Amino acid sequence: xxxxxxxxxxxxxxxxxxxxxxxxxxxxxxxxxxxxxxxxxxxxxxxxxxxxxxxxxxxxxxxxxxxxxxxxxxxxxxxxxxxxxxxxxxxxxxxxxxxxxxxxxxxxxxxxxxxxxxxxxxxxxxxxxxxxxxxxxxxxxxxxxxxxxxxxxxxxxxxxxxxxxxxxxxxxxxxxxxxxxxxxxxxxxxxxxxxxxxxxxxxxxxxxxxxxxxxxxxxxxxxxxxxxxxxxxxxxxxxxxxx
Amino acid sequence: xxxxxxxxxxxxxxxxxxxxxxxxxxxxxxxxxxxxxxxxxxxxxxxxxxxxxxxxxxxxxxxxxxxxxxxxxxxxxxxxxxxxxxxxxxxxxxxxxxxxxxxxxxxxxxxxxxxxxxxxxxxxxxxxxxxxxxxxxxxxxxxxxxxxxxxxxxxxxxxxxxxxxxxxxxxxxxxxxxxxxxxxxxxxxxxxxxxxxxxxxxxxxxxxxxxxxxxxxxxxxxxxxxxxxxxxxxxxxxx
Numbered sequence: 227x228x229x230x231x232x233x234x235x236x237x238x239x240x241x242x243x244x245x246x247x248x249x250x251x252x253x254x255x256x257x258x259x260x261x262x263x264x265x266x267x268x269x270x271x272x273x274x275x276x277x278x279x280x281x282x283x284x285x286x287x288x289x290x291x292x293x294x295x296x297x298x299x300x301x302x303x304x305x306x307x308x309x310x311x312x313x314x315x316x317x318x319x320x321x322x323x324x325x326x327x328x329x330x331x332x333x334x335x336x337x338x339x340x341x342x343x344x345x346x347x348x349x350x351x352x353x354x355x356x357x358x359x360x361x362x363x364x365x366x367x368x369x370x371x372x373x374x375x376x377x378x379x380x381x382x383x384x385x386x387x388x389x390x391x392x393x394x395x396x397x398x399x400x401x402x403x404x405x406x407x408x409x410x411x412x413x414x415x416x417x418x419x420x421x422x423x424x425x426x427x428x429x430x431x432x433x434x435x436x437x438x439x440x441x442x443x444x445x446x447x448x449x450x451x452x453x454x455x456x457x458x459x460x461x462x463x464x465x466x467x468x469x
Numbered sequence: 470x471x472x473x474x475x476x477x478x479x480x481x482x483x484x485x486x487x488x489x490x491x492x493x494x495x496x497x498x499x500x501x502x503x504x505x506x507x508x509x510x511x512x513x514x515x516x517x518x519x520x521x522x523x524x525x526x527x528x529x530x531x532x533x534x535x536x537x538x539x540x541x542x543x544x545x546x547x548x549x550x551x552x553x554x555x556x557x558x559x560x561x562x563x564x565x566x567x568x569x570x571x572x573x574x575x576x577x578x579x580x581x582x583x584x585x586x587x588x589x590x591x592x593x594x595x596x597x598x599x600x601x602x603x604x605x606x607x608x609x610x611x612x613x614x615x616x617x618x619x620x621x622x623x624x625x626x627x628x629x630x631x632x633x634x635x636x637x638x639x640x641x642x643x644x645x646x647x648x649x650x651x652x653x654x655x656x657x658x659x660x661x662x663x664x665x666x667x668x669x670x671x672x673x674x675x676x677x678x679x680x681x682x683x684x685x686x687x688x689x690x691x692x693x694x695x696x697x698x699x700x701x702x703x704x705x706x707x708x
Contacts, residue, residue: 278591304597315592319610319688328606329596361688374592381596 235284246440259427262437308378368399489645503567508574533572562634581612
């Protein structure tokens, strides 16, 4: 059974076609990396999956919820689909613990004690149990991003979306975030990650999808995609990255 | 011959001053609570609500920000009886001042809401919150923090602006002053006393706003222990 099914979606920004009939099936516990140049539509596709962007045609089914051009029950869907952003987006007026407990409390109605229990557990998972009283601006970028992952995990999502989550980080801080993501993958989380970390995609993702001009240009098992690119566009794209 | 100040006749009527001051506090307190409520609804309605609501709020804001408070007060006090609503002078004053503050605070709060980055809102939505939950839990406190000085300044103006309620014989401080002046003929002394009382009240209110701000924005991180240690090291080295 697929955890995520994207069926022929099209997305326009004004008159610009950014997703041109994209289809993608992702299995339970599968880790899929989406690579491609800026403007290829990869982040837009990710944002369509949890309804942050509207699609103009096609449909998306994820964790038993469906979105079409008319929208869908986005709130129920988002309870089961976590998203982590490039710019972390922690809430600056709340402590780490409050950031993590907020959604379980107000969205799921979990009581405070239980929410804090969940929070401590997910913070332990990302290795930041001791930071629960800190505020975002007291943490490094890597720590903030790990808190953002914990905040998303606290909702116990079935699928997690990662939108260039290491792109805003100093190079020496990307490692800790990638390690956290790798642990999630090992634990069986279904993950879609838009990334520029080719090494990580190759090593951790089961499958890599190359997007170009709003289409899925080429895809396959990560090892094959990187070792044996079929299209000149993909060859051109990964050549400088492999040096 | 130089004018001889004589406060005694005014002081003899101190209870009237006190009553006037108390009425000013009650009147502007009620107007501030109602006006802020209107402002919150107006600002959220204008940024998050359907288009018709946004337009309606826009018309209200423009009407009340482009006419004098005194004229608004007259229209409400003298106009409402024509449609069968009779109000006491104080009730009319509270309504007029609340509507006036509501229009200004709508715009101030809206500026705050719009200053919050879209990415913060998306982070809240992506966690499954409704738009109103995002406003309430994610946006409101950082937004208030940005516009807090402008908002409290507007509240001080509201307190002082309540003096125009004296024009329709509401029983607030300025009206009390006018009454005292007309019996004692000590105009300068009377209004000097009034001015001092207004200053005392605004300073008290500003102190309260400051305390509320401390509580609302309490998230100031305590200084890091290592920093304190560094500072003491430096001062010791300097001594």
